[in-house]
Amino acid sequence: MVTHSNETNILQWYKEQFQKFASRKNGESEKLRFQERLTALDAFLERGFPHRKDENWRFTNIQPITRQCFKIADRIGSVPENVLQQHFVEGAYHIVVIDGIVSDTLSDTIPSITVGSVLRVINDYKEHSHLQNFKPLDKTNSPFVLLNTAFFVDGVWIEVPDNVELMQPIQILFITTDVDTPTAFFPRNRYSVGKQASVTIIEKHTSISLGEYFVDSYTEINLGEQASLHYTRLFEEGNRGYHVNTTRIEQHRLSSLTSNVVVLGGALHRNDFVVSLAGEQCSSELRGLSFASGTQLIDHHTLIEHNYPHCKSTQLYKAILDGKARGVFNGRIYVHPQAQKTDAQQSNKTLLLCDDAMMHVKPQLEIFADDVRCTHGAAVGQLDATQLFYLRSRGVDEVSARTLLTIGFANEALEGIEHLPVRTQIENVVTRKLEH
Amino acid sequence: MNLLEIRNLHAEVEGTEILRGVNLTINVGEVHAIMGPNGSGKSTLAGVLTGRELYTITEGEILYKGKDLLAMTPEDRAREGLFLAFQYPVEVPGVTNAYFLKTALNAIRKYRGLEELDAMDFLKLVRSKLKLVDLDENFLNRAVNDGFSGGEKKRNEIFHMAVLEPTLAILDETDSGLDIDALRIVADGVNSLRKPENAMLVITHYQRLLNYIVPDIVHVLVDGKIVKSGSKELAIELEQRGYDWVRETTEV
Ligand SMILES: Nc1ncnc2c1ncn2[C@@H]1O[C@H](COP(=O)(O)OP(=O)(O)OP(=O)(O)O)[C@@H](O)[C@H]1O
Ligand SMILES: [Mg+2]
Numbered sequence: 001m002v003t004h005s006n007e008t009n010i011l012q013w014y015k016e017q018f019q020k021f022a023s024r025k026n027g028e029s030e031k032l033r034f035q036e037r038l039t040a041l042d043a044f045l046e047r048g049f050p051h052r053k054d055e056n057w058r059f060t061n062i063q064p065i066t067r068q069c070f071k072i073a074d075r076i077g078s079v080p081e082n083v084l085q086q087h088f089v090e091g092a093y094h095i096v097v098i099d100g101i102v103s104d105t106l107s108d109t110i111p112s113i114t115v116g117s118v119l120r121v122i123n124d125y126k127e128h129s130h131l132q133n134f135k136p137l138d139k140t141n142s143p144f145v146l147l148n149t150a151f152f153v154d155g156v157w158i159e160v161p162d163n164v165e166l167m168q169p170i171q172i173l174f175i176t177t178d179v180d181t182p183t184a185f186f187p188r189n190r191y192s193v194g195k196q197a198s199v200t201i202i203e204k205h206t207s208i209s210l211g212e213y214f215v216d217s218y219t220e221i222n223l224g225e226q227a228s229l230h231y232t233r234l235f236e237e238g239n240r241g242y243h244v245n246t247t248r249i250e251q252h253r254l255s256s257l258t259s260n261v262v263v264l265g266g267a268l269h270r271n272d273f274v275v276s277l278a279g280e281q282c283s284s285e286l287r288g289l290s291f292a293s294g295t296q297l298i299d300h301h302t303l304i305e306h307n308y309p310h311c312k313s314t315q316l317y318k319a320i321l322d323g324k325a326r327g328v329f330n331g332r333i334y335v336h337p338q339a340q341k342t343d344a345q346q347s348n349k350t351l352l353l354c355d356d357a358m359m360h361v362k363p364q365l366e367i368f369a370d371d372v373r374c375t376h377g378a379a380v381g382q383l384d385a386t387q388l389f390y391l392r393s394r395g396v397d398e399v400s401a402r403t404l405l406t407i408g409f410a411n412e413a414l415e416g417i418e419h420l421p422v423r424t425q426i427e428n429v430v431t432r433k434l435e436h
Numbered sequence: 437m438n439l440l441e442i443r444n445l446h447a448e449v450e451g452t453e454i455l456r457g458v459n460l461t462i463n464v465g466e467v468h469a470i471m472g473p474n475g476s477g478k479s480t481l482a483g484v485l486t487g488r489e490l491y492t493i494t495e496g497e498i499l500y501k502g503k504d505l506l507a508m509t510p511e512d513r514a515r516e517g518l519f520l521a522f523q524y525p526v527e528v529p530g531v532t533n534a535y536f537l538k539t540a541l542n543a544i545r546k547y548r549g550l551e552e553l554d555a556m557d558f559l560k561l562v563r564s565k566l567k568l569v570d571l572d573e574n575f576l577n578r579a580v581n582d583g584f585s586g587g588e589k590k591r592n593e594i595f596h597m598a599v600l601e602p603t604l605a606i607l608d609e610t611d612s613g614l615d616i617d618a619l620r621i622v623a624d625g626v627n628s629l630r631k632p633e634n635a636m637l638v639i640t641h642y643q644r645l646l647n648y649i650v651p652d653i654v655h656v657l658v659d660g661k662i663v664k665s666g667s668k669e670l671a672i673e674l675e676q677r678g679y680d681w682v683r684e685t686t687e688v
Contacts, residue, residue, distance in 0.1 A: 385489070390526035393486045394540040394596065395514035395547070404539065408530030408579070 011045050013069045018150060021072055036137050040149035043139040050143055059328045059360040060299045064268055065242050070184035070214045072151055076101050077177025079208060084173070087204055089421040092171040099176055100185040101154045113166060113199075114159040118190055142272060144244045148186045148218040155188035155219075158201065162194035162224065169200035169230070169419050174217070175207060176241070182212040189219040193227040193255075200230040202422055205245075206265070207238040219247040223255040225279065231259045232417050234426060237266030246272040253279030253308075258416045261300070262426055263290045264433060269298045275313070276305040277339075288317035289413035291430055292325035292357075299328035306339040306369075315346040318413040320406060321357035331376065332364040339369050346376040351383065351409050353402075403434045439464045439501060439604055439635050440485075446495035447484050453494070454480045456660035462604070467636045469646055471671060472657035473679045478639045479523050481657070482608045486520045487513055500604070514540070515547035517603030521593035521610050523639075528580035533592065536580050537562065537599055544600060565598040568625040570618075586613035594625050601629070606637045611645040623648030643675040656682050 018041050025034065049066045050057040076099045084106065088094050095115060096106035102117035109115070137149060156172050176185055193199055207213065215237070223229055229249075237243050243266050251257060263269050275284050290298040304313045319327040331346045350359040363376040383405050391401035410430055417423045440462040447455040454477045462468055472478055484491050485498065487510035498505040505513065528536065542552040553561065566573060569591045581589050590610050597605055607626070611619055626649055630636070638649055646654070646668060654670040655662045658679065663686040664670065674682070 386526055387528050389488055389510060390522070390528065391536065391540075392510040393488075393514055393520055394536070394600065395511050395544040396536075396540050397511045397543060398509070400539060400543070401511075404531055404536065405528070408528055411530035 044146035092169040095172040100187045118155040118157040152186040152188035158191040160197040171202040184214045195224040198228040203233040212240040215243045221249040226254045235263040242268040251282040282311045284313040286315045290319040293322035297326040303332045306335040306342045312343040319350045322353040327359040335367040342372040348378040350380040441499040444496040469651035477660040519602030523608040525589040534576040643671040
């Protein structure tokens with residue numbers, strides 16, 4: 001492993017890697033996309049990785065990602081069948097993404113909707129039509145989105161046509177296999193939910209790798225008028241995994257979003273979630289649960305853009321921090337002047353299981369309309385002694401009582417997950433983690 | 437047989453002495469009532485018996501089934517059959533009544549070497565106990581006491597008691613906050629749980645409850661001491677004459 005201590009070297013590394021990557025991409029049919037990769041790379045090289053001096057990265061030290069050279073993933077490993085089964089939830093369609101590449105053989109086909117590899121769907125379209133499906137590159141995007149744009153190979157494409165209500169959830173399993181050198185993966189997904197269509201998408205991000213790896217994922221979602229999306233994400237990366245996820249959702253008139261993001265694993269997790277309300281009367285319900293122990297760091301940055309009147313957004317993000325873990329929640333709400341009658345609520349609650357753990361909370365309300373209701377609140381506390389005694393006085397031992405109360409604390413952040421097997425799976429992981 | 441024996445118990449909270457030499461013996465099969473003015477130390481006594489960490493014992497001892505009760509953890513006391521129906525039942529958001537109760541019951545059963553109940557058997561058991569206190573089945577899936585009305589919380593405590601079947605149950609003002617019908621229901625429920633091998637300690641302000649749950653002995657606790665004990669008629673007399681009468685007739 002080559003270790004570079006200075007920033008120029010690490011940028012140089014990605015530049016060289018891109019040249020190798022480009023030669024592999026020689027046959028890439030659409031030149032325009034290649035041009036976009038180049039532009040993104042140049043923008044990235046110019047900006048460099050974010051620094052702790054950047055307000056958006058103040059509490060998040062990304063050195064584990066920037067102090068070493070990650071190889072760009074160039075092979076697909078294999079995952080034992082029983083491991084896959086273990087991650088699959090019952091009663092859902094399964095899409096499997098291994099090392100950033102959609103596996104056709106392991107994935108279900110789903111009646112009445114388009115689903116599969118982003119790459120193939122793009123290639124199937126007539127020349128350059130993909131440009132209508134992806135937003136043009138925005139050079140002001142985070143450096144991680146730029147890097148993803150330069151290097152992405154594949155990801156999941158879901159297109160739910162207008163008026164289609166998919167009853168059975170779609171579960172996407174993103175799994176990275178064991179790596180011998182530190183490796184980087186750049187999955188990129190695009191989901192489009194048509195007018196009056198409705199779907200439940202469940203993502204699970206995990207790994208069977210014991211080695212160090214870095215996932216830089218980017219997901220773009222579009223909700224048509226009156227569309228409805230139940231979106232649950234579970235991040236359970238390995239102990240030596242670093243994951244930076246950026247997700248942007250654009251919601252059109254009368255659409256509704258229920259989002260639950262649960263982060264349990266990974267040495268470092270950064271989650272940027274942008275919801276842009278691009279039509280009247282949208283509703284967005286966001287819930288988050290982080291559970292970090294040891295020296296884990298989990299950072300949630302949310303941005304809700306209220307661009308139109310009469311929209312409602314709620315955010316409830318909860319964190320459980322044990323050991324020397326660090327948590328960050330930065331909740332930004334931006335209300336444009338024309339977005340009258342906006343109802344935006346934000347709440348952050350943290351349970352500290354250990355005195356050495358620490359939480360940084362920053363609400364950021366930027367309100368430029370006058371007839372709105374915007375609230376925010378944050379609370380950091382420990383388990384309640386009276387509740388603990390109450391449980392023990394009925395025969396529950398202290399450790400179990402603590403577990404019970406911690407799960408109880410977590411439960412509020414899991415509301416909205418309607419597919420019971422997912423909820424059970426999450427509760428089990430939380431319980432197991434508590435018992436460690 | 438002697439189930440509980442409290443000898444010269446002194447306890448303090450944050451440096452203030454609350455219990456100042458309590459002596460009390462309860463035999464199996466007996467129902468004892470404790471009455472006393474606000475702040476006299478009734479809930480403190482209940483808290484000390486069940487092992488609440490808030491209190492420091494400065495003197496005295498408590499024998500339960502011949503064992504040193506003060507040396508036991510709260511959970512072991514419960515597993516040995518001690519139960520407290522709280523004056524202020526605690527809300528536990530996010531934890532369902534059923535899940536909590538199943539965990540508690542199975543912990544107790546395990547301690548006693550009994551097989552743990554599975555979901556089906558548990559449900560069968562709790563359904564019958566819910567009827568005892570006239571609680572709807574949906575209370576099973578609601579978070580413990582979360583958003584319950586005052587009376588529902590009290591009934592829920594007795595429901596827990598019915599499921600856990602304690603040897604010594606302490607009811608701390610279970611009657612306060614109950615309407616007339618609910619009082620009757622709860623009292624009937626409690627009475628149906630009376631067994632020759634069990635005992636009860638009923639803390640109350642009102643003689644009315646003692647018409648339903650008839651005590652063998654009534655104690656009056658004033659300023660951290662039991663100043664008078666007598667038959668159930670003592671409760672009637674107290675109601676008529678007030679606590680000043682007790683204070684005057686005894687030296688505290
Ligand atoms: N945590 C505490 N800190 C300080 N004082 C306390 C604390 N807990 C109880 N006390 C005091 O101890 C005394 C006894 O309280 P306790 O609750 O035992 O009374 P009680 O007899 O149950 O009264 P009530 O009939 O009102 O329920 C009161 O004066 C109360 O203020
Ligand atoms: Mg009291």
